[in-house]
Amino acid sequence: MPRVARIPRELRLRPFSGSNAVAAGLLTKRSLTGPAWRRLFADVYVQAAAFDDGDHRMWCEAAAVKMPAGGAVSGLSAAYLWGVDLLPRRSPVHVTLPRSARPSPHPRLAVAHRSLGREDVTRLFGGIPLTTEVRTAFDLARSLPRADALAAVDALLHSRVLRREALARYVDFHAGLPGVRRVRELLPLVEALSESPMESRLRLLLHDAGLPRPTSQYEIRLPASDLTPDARTGAAATDARRRGRLLARVDLAYPQWRIAIEYEGDHHRERATFRRDVGRLNALRAAGWLVLRFTADDVLRQKDQLIRTVRQAIAERS
The missing domain is CATH 3.40.960.10 (VSR Endonuclease)
Known part of the structure; x- marks a missing residue:
């Protein structure tokens, strides 16, 4: 009978860095190529039994494993983690990275290069770095097509994750950012009572x-x-x-x-x-x-x- 791979407790269920696991003596390079593990991104793996291609949170956790300093899960993926699911099927993970970061292209990763202030990023949901609710709404309002942007901000308001006043204040304090005029034009149209x-x-x-x-x-x-x-x-x-x-x-x-x-x-x-x-x-x-x-x-x-x-x-x- 084939040997059943030993699964270290530290590597169960959540994505991890393969090189870190090897350096810690938890796995060998050869064992990472076996059927017990699934490769998600470069040097990022998850236990095969925990792999679910449709689990967007899993993909967000995988993207966070190699997230450089100053980066965060953002856009529609951040909205998803805040409880607002507007993602199309098999959506890539949306991340914002510093301009110096150049990750390997991957169909399940959508990268925007922008600078995020320290106040724009928080860590929730198991330590995943993601944009704050107000920065998430701001980015969606200025980057999505207008109807999609309104739907996204409405949904964040309806879920009570976001308050309209907080978004208005953010716009006032970040008047120099690209797209701020578009967000200002959208603000009078948003509606917290909208249900879809x-x-x-x-x-x-x-x-x-x-x-x-x-x-x-x-x-x-x-x-x-x-x-x-x-x-x-x-x-x-x-x-x-x-x-x-x-x-x-x-x-x-x-x-x-x-x-x-x-x-x-x-x-x-x-x-x-x-x-x-x-x-x-x-x-x-x-x-x-x-x-x-x-x-x-x-x-x-x-x-x-x-x-x-x-x-x-x-x-x-x-």
């Missing part, structure tokens, strides 16, 4: 078309006078009389015209969700609301028609 990237894109479409800014995540309530007598008694009577019964919370709304705008993702096609949507839609119509529902195809490929639909609805209800 497509919702952010939809809101941006309305803004760019010159339409009024809608209210995000608006609660539509049945007036207390419309409640049944039974609904106005009992434990929830005070709140029901004060606020009315909640009918729905919609993605975007123009309350003054009773227009609700909804983004419909693929999950709305599921049978149970579809049934709930029908009942919800009927209740909103009965309450006098017009509900406009849009899909990804509308937002991404039928933009002009989407804007015409919203503009016509406003005109009819004004």
Whole structure:
């Protein structure tokens, strides 16, 4: 029977430097070429049993193993570590390195050469150096395409990792950095209540078309006078009389015209969700609301028609 490779406790589960492991006497150069280990980057390995090609955190940990001083995981990868996943499948690890650092090219590594201040980098998540939440938002806002940038900053705000005021202060104190003007232009458009990237894109479409800014995540309530007598008694009577019964919370709304705008993702096609949507839609119509529902195809490929639909609805209800 073939011998089972001995796995040193220090090298289990997390990526490590092969040369450091050899120097410490934990492995030999020859053993690193065996089936017990997977090579991730130059001189960076992980236990084969712990390898997961789709685990972005593992790839971030691997990039951190040989991270030079002044470097950090950044951009979309830093956002991921902060709890905001906007990464495409098999995304490379995004890192920011000093201009003097020239790592070997690798398809799972995307390098930006910039200077990071000491205050721009923190160490969380097992010691991985990554850009702070505010620097992460700043870099995404100035480097991504505009709609993607808005979606990224919205998501960081919504997750409560970031506060808008903190990003505004960072912009004020770093006015000389490239791209700061672009971030300033984006700041008035961000929305902490936005719950999905497509919702952010939809809101941006309305803004760019010159339409009024809608209210995000608006609660539509049945007036207390419309409640049944039974609904106005009992434990929830005070709140029901004060606020009315909640009918729905919609993605975007123009309350003054009773227009609700909804983004419909693929999950709305599921049978149970579809049934709930029908009942919800009927209740909103009965309450006098017009509900406009849009899909990804509308937002991404039928933009002009989407804007015409919203503009016509406003005109009819004004």
